[in-house]
Amino acid sequence: MASLKIPYESLDPLTIGAADDESKIYREELELEVPDENLLAAIYPEEPAPVANATDAARDALANPVAGPAFRELVDRSKSVAIVIDNQFRPTPASKLLPAVFDVLEEAGVTDACVITGNGKVFPLSESDIEQKVGRANLDRMEQNGIPLFQNEPRNEEAYTYLGVTSRGTPVWVHSEVTKRDVIIAIGQAQANHWGYGGGGKLIMPGVSSDETIESNHCNFVPSPQTHYGALAGPMRSDIDEIATMAGLDYTLNVLLDTRGRVLDIVGGSHPQSHRRAIESFNQIYAYENPVAEKGQADIVVCGVFAPTDHLFFHTGWGCMSSDFVLADGGTIIYCSPSPGVHTEVGDFPGLALMDLMKPYMPPTPENYQRVLRDIHHRKIQMWAGCIWVPIYEVMTRKHLTLVTLEENLELAADIGIDATTSLEDAFAAAMERHGPKAKVIVLPYARYQLPRNAIRLDAEPLRFPQEAHA
Numbered sequence: 436m437a438s439l440k441i442p443y444e445s446l447d448p449l450t451i452g453a454a455d456d457e458s459k460i461y462r463e464e465l466e467l468e469v470p471d472e473n474l475l476a477a478i479y480p481e482e483p484a485p486v487a488n489a490t491d492a493a494r495d496a497l498a499n500p501v502a503g504p505a506f507r508e509l510v511d512r513s514k515s516v517a518i519v520i521d522n523q524f525r526p527t528p529a530s531k532l533l534p535a536v537f538d539v540l541e542e543a544g545v546t547d548a549c550v551i552t553g554n555g556k557v558f559p560l561s562e563s564d565i566e567q568k569v570g571r572a573n574l575d576r577m578e579q580n581g582i583p584l585f586q587n588e589p590r591n592e593e594a595y596t597y598l599g600v601t602s603r604g605t606p607v608w609v610h611s612e613v614t615k616r617d618v619i620i621a622i623g624q625a626q627a628n629h630w631g632y633g634g635g636g637k638l639i640m641p642g643v644s645s646d647e648t649i650e651s652n653h654c655n656f657v658p659s660p661q662t663h664y665g666a667l668a669g670p671m672r673s674d675i676d677e678i679a680t681m682a683g684l685d686y687t688l689n690v691l692l693d694t695r696g697r698v699l700d701i702v703g704g705s706h707p708q709s710h711r712r713a714i715e716s717f718n719q720i721y722a723y724e725n726p727v728a729e730k731g732q733a734d735i736v737v738c739g740v741f742a743p744t745d746h747l748f749f750h751t752g753w754g755c756m757s758s759d760f761v762l763a764d765g766g767t768i769i770y771c772s773p774s775p776g777v778h779t780e781v782g783d784f785p786g787l788a789l790m791d792l793m794k795p796y797m798p799p800t801p802e803n804y805q806r807v808l809r810d811i812h813h814r815k816i817q818m819w820a821g822c823i824w825v826p827i828y829e830v831m832t833r834k835h836l837t838l839v840t841l842e843e844n845l846e847l848a849a850d851i852g853i854d855a856t857t858s859l860e861d862a863f864a865a866a867m868e869r870h871g872p873k874a875k876v877i878v879l880p881y882a883r884y885q886l887p888r889n890a891i892r893l894d895a896e897p898l899r900f901p902q903e904a905h906a
Contacts, residue, residue, distance in 0.1 A: 436468050436469070436470055436471060437468065437469045437470075437471055437474050437477065438466065438467075438468050439466070439467050439468070439469060439477050439737075439878055439880075440464045440465070440466055440880070441464060441465040441466070441467055441737060441739040441771050441859065441878070441880055442463075442464055442694070442739040442740055442741045442742075442771075442880055442881065443463050443464055443465045443739060443740065443771050443772075443773055443839075444463045444740065444741060444742055444744075444773065445740065445744055445745065445746045445751065445772070445773050445774060445775055446696075446742045446743075446744070446745075447745065447746070447777075448523065448524055448525055448526035448696075448743065448744070448745050449523055449526075449564060449567040449568055450567075451526040451696035451742055451743055452525070452526040452527055452528040452529065452530070452567075452568070452696065453528060453530050453531075453567045453568065453570065463773075464739075465739070465771055465839070465859045466859075467737060467859055467860070467863060467878075469737075469863075469876050469878070472873075473867075473873070473874055473875060473876045474876050474877075474878070475726050475730050475733055475875050475876060475877050476726040476877050476878070477877075477878035477880070478723045478877070478878065478879055478880070478885060479880055479881075480694070480720055480721050480723075480881065480884070480885070481720070482693045482694065482699070482720060483699055483720070485693060485695075485697035485698055485699055486697075486698050486699065486700065486701075489528055489531040489532060489698045489701070490531050490532065490534050490535055491535075492698060492700070492701045493531070493532040493534075493535035493536070493688060493701055493703075494535040494538070495701075496688055496701040496702060496703030496704075497535055497536065497539060497686075497688070497703055499703070500686070500703050500704030500705065500709065501702055501703070501704040501708065501709050501712045502704040502705045502708035502709055502712070503685075503686070503704050503705025503708070503709075504705075506536075506539055506620065506686050506703065507539050507542070507543060509618050509685055509686060510539055510540065510543040510545055510618060511543055512617075513545070513616075513617035513618045514545070514547060514617055515545070515547035515548065515615075515616040515617045515618070516540060516545055516547070516548040516549075516616055516617070516618045516619075516620065517548070517549055517551060517612060517613045517616040517618070517619045517620070518533070518536055518548065518549065518550045518551070518620050518622065519550075519551050519552075519553050519613065519619065519620070519621040519622065519623075519638045519639065519642055519643055520533075520550060520551075520552055520553065520568070520569075520621075520622050520623070520638075521552070521553050521622070521623040521624065521638060521642065522552055522553060522554045522555070522557050522560065522568075522642075523557075523560050523564045523568060524557060524745050524750060525623065525624055525633075526624065526692060526696045526742075526743040527622065527623055527624045527690050527692070528690075528698065529568050529569060529570075529622060530567070530568065530569055530570030530572075530573060531570075531698075532622055532688060532690070532701070533550070533569065533570065533573045533622075534572075534573065534576075536620065536622075536688075537573070537576055537577075537580070537582075540580075541580070546581070547616070548580075548582045548616075549582060549583050549584070549585055549612050549616070550569065550577065550582060550583075550584050550585070551584070551585040551586065551587065551610060551612055551613060551643055552565075552568070552584070552585070552586045552587065553587060553621070553623070553638045553639070553641075553642020553643050554586055554587040554589075554642070555587060555589070555641030555642055555644070555649060555819070556589050556641065556646065556649055556819040558779070558781050559586045559588075560586060561779065561780040565584065569584070585610070585612045587610060587642065587643050587644075588610075589644070589645050589646040589649060590645075590646050592608075592645070594610055594611060594612075594645075595608035595609060595610055595611060595644075595645045596608065596609060596610075596611045596614040596615070598614070598678075598681045598682060599681060601674055601677045601678060601681070602677060603655070603656075603670060603673070603674045603677070604651075604655070605648060605651045605652045605655065605674055605678065606647060606648060606651060607640075607644070607648050607678050607681055607682075608644060608645035608647060608648050609639060609640075609643055609644055609645075609648075609678070609681075609682045610643040610644070610645075613639070613643050613682060614682060614683065618685050618686070619639075619682065619683055619684050619685050619686075620685065620686040620687070620688065621635065621636070621638035621639065621642070621679075621684060621686075621687045621688070621706075622638070622687075622688040622690070623635070623637065623638045623642075623687070623688075623689065623690065624689075624690050624691075624692055624743075625689040625690065625691055625702070625710060625713035625714050625716075625717055626691075626692070626714075626717060626721075626884060627664050627665055627714070627717065627718070627721065627722075627757070627884065627885075627886045628664065628753055628883075629662070629663060629664055629753050629756040629757070629823075629826050630657075630662060630666075630669075630671050630672055630675075630822070631662065631663070631664070631665065631666040631667050631668075631669050631671060631672030632665075632667055632672060632710075632714045632717075634687070634689045634690075634710055634713065634714070635676070635679070635687050635689060635706060635707055635709070635710025635711075635713070636675050636676040636678065636679030636680070636684060636687075636706060636707060636710065637672075637675055637679075638679075638684075638687070639675075639678060639679040639682045639684055640652060640674075640675045640678040640679060640682075641653075641819075643682075644678065648678070649818075649819060650814075650817070650818055650819065652671065652674050652675065652678075653671075653818035653819060653821070653822045654811050654812075654814070654818045655670075655674075656669075656670045656671035656674060657671065657811075657818055657821065657822045657825055657826065658807075658808060658811065658825060658826075658829070659671065662826075663756065663890065664756060664757045664760070664886040664890055665718075665722070665886045665887075665890040665891040665892060666890075666892050667711065667714065667892065667893045667894075668892045668893060668894055669892065676706075676707045676710075679706055679707070680706065680707070684706040685705065685706065686703065686704065686705065686706070686709075687703065687704070687705075687706050687707075687709050687710055688701055688702075688703050689701065689702045689703070689709055689710050689712075689713030689714075691713060691716060691717055691720075692743055694741040694742065694743070694881050694884065695741075695742055695743075696742050696743040699720070700713075700716060702716065711893065714893075715893070718886075718888070718891060721881070721884045721885050721886065722885070722886050722887065722888045722891060723885060723886075723887060723888065724887070724888055725760065725761060725887035725888065725889050725890075726761070726877065727760075727761050727887075728889070730875065731763075731875065732761060732762060732763035732766070732875075733761050733762050733763065733766060733875045733876060733877040734762075734763060734766045734767065734866075734870040734874040734875050734876070735762075735766060735767045735769065735863070735866045735867070735870060735874055735875070735876045735877075736758040736761060736762045736766065736767070736768050736769070736876075736877050736878075736879060736882075737769045737771070737859075737863065737876065737877075737878045737879070738754045738755070738758055738768065738769065738770045738771060738879050738880075738882035739771045739879070739880040739881065739882065740754070740771065740772045740773075740881075740882075740883060741880075741881050741883070741884070744883065745777065746774060746775050746776055746777035746784075746786065747774055747776070747777060747784060747786060747787075747788055747789070748772050748774040748786055748787050748790055748838070748840070748844075749787075749788060749789040749790060749820075749823055749824070750823070751772040751774060751883065752770060752772065752790075752823070752827055753823070753882075753883045754770065754879065754881075754882025754883040754885070755768055755770060755826075755827045755830050755831075755836065755882075756826050756827070756830060757879065757882050757883070757885055757886050758770075758877075758879055758882050759830050759834070760886070760887050760889075760890050761877050761879075761887060762834055762877070764833040764834060765833070765834065765835075766834050766835070766870070767834065767835045767836075767837060767866040767869060767870065768830070768834055768835070768836045768837070769837050769839060769859070769862045769863060769866060770836060770837070770838050770839065770882075771839040771840075771859060772838065772839070772840055773786070773840055773841045774786030774787065774840050774841065774844055775841055775843075776788070776843075785843070785844065785847055786840065786841065786843070786844045786847075787844055787847045787848060787851065787853070789820050789823070789824065790824055790827075790851060790853070791847065791850070791851050792816075792820055792821065792824055793824050793827075793828050793851055793852070793853075794850070794851045794852065796828065797851065797852035798852060799828050799831035799832045800832060801832055803832075804828065804829060804832050807825060807828065811825070835854070835866075835869070836853065836854065837854045837855070837856065837862045837865070837866065838853055838854065838855040838856075839855075839856055839857065839858070839859045839862050840855055840856075840857065841857065842857050845857070
């Protein structure tokens with residue numbers, strides 16, 4: 436009998452990204468016993484040691500790019516710089532990285548610079564969010580040097596500059612505080628996700644793009660079966676990188692974080708080469724050899740979540756799409772996410788906030804999924820929100836999702852039509868009864884990070900799924 440530990444936690448990304456207090460990065464876990472004869476694989480990544488000092492690692496990445504000139508060389512040729520950082524729902528420790536960037540600007544005598552938060556369509560950071568994300572010392576330094584802070588405001592048409600249309604048909608408007616400056620540097624987390632990969636050009640789109648650009652990209656490419664974990668060559672991620680190129684993105688600092696939110700590495704250099712190098716490093720740690728090739732697809736996949744996340748299933752649930760690669764159609768995903776909800780200055784959000792957008796299309800059937808696609812076409816669905824629940828819903832049309840979560844989420848789950856429980860043991864027992872005593876089980880404790888190697892597509896040739904698997 437295998438005794439397995441499943442991460443079960445949700446911490447504020449701002450706490451993870453800004454705090455040096457290790458006591459705040461705790462490990463809450465669930466335990467599950469799986470018979471040896473049922474267990475195909477339990478895949479725990481072997482993570483390297485974190486860097487000793489994130490600010491020093493950023494300095495090194497700025498001075499020693501993996502592609503293109505050093506950041507100082509770019510700045511020496513310019514008069515102005517835009518620094519794009521990610522938002523409050525990403526644990527990138529911007530407060531520890533910005534000092535290295537500001538040092539270069541001061542040494543080069545740059546007098547026209549700005550910092551802008553790449554919110555996409557997420558609500559703005561509050562004052563307390565900004566203080567945690569940017570850091571009090573950095574804010575004081577910005578004020579002293581006349582460096583303003585902007586936030587993306589996607590519905591303010593006057594804030595954007597039109598750059599043209601991508602080769603895939605996306606009209607491009609990017610925030611004018613970014614496009615008007617000579618050098619653009621983006622700082623964000625590189626990781627696998629269900630759009631392909633995060634980081635790099637994603638700080639530009641959706642980070643500092645207009646509502647029209649975000650919605651066009653998302654509506655066209657989120658439902659594509661070529662938009663998936665590991666698909667750098669997929670249409671959505673390729674469109675994102677093209678938009679970033681059109682915007683003039685020069686340099687990216689791509690941060691690799693471990694499952695405690697600590698910095699493993701920072702890869703700097705020209706766009707898009709440095710981002711690609713960063714995700715290649717990410718894949719060396721978190722991509723795994725797919726056991727399905729030898730042993731057949733699993734009947735049950737048990738997924739956990741981990742600290743660098745937030746309080747909503749809307750974000751923790753990305754691993755549903757990653758687990759899809761190893762689970763047979765008709766199988767069961769047991770997804771362990773406490774999702775305690777979050778309090779913000781714009782309102783309180785329960786743990787299943789935004790997932791209730793699925794409710795009009797429940798139960799998840801192929802016929803109802805056609806209604807989803809039609810409503811995307813008619814723009815009845817805002818794909819900023821749909822970009823997450825729609826892929827989860829599509830998986831649910833083929834596979835059974837059981838959510839292990841906190842008791843306060845059960846009522847909303849039932850109202851939406853999501854199978855939910857507070858007990859991992861009960862969820863596993865029900866799945867074993869559903870699939871029989873010979874059910875094959877895979878455990879992905881960090882499903883939101885993990886992906887099988889055979890899903891990775893970094894070059895132009897897309898991954899082609901069997902029609903029955905991803906129709």
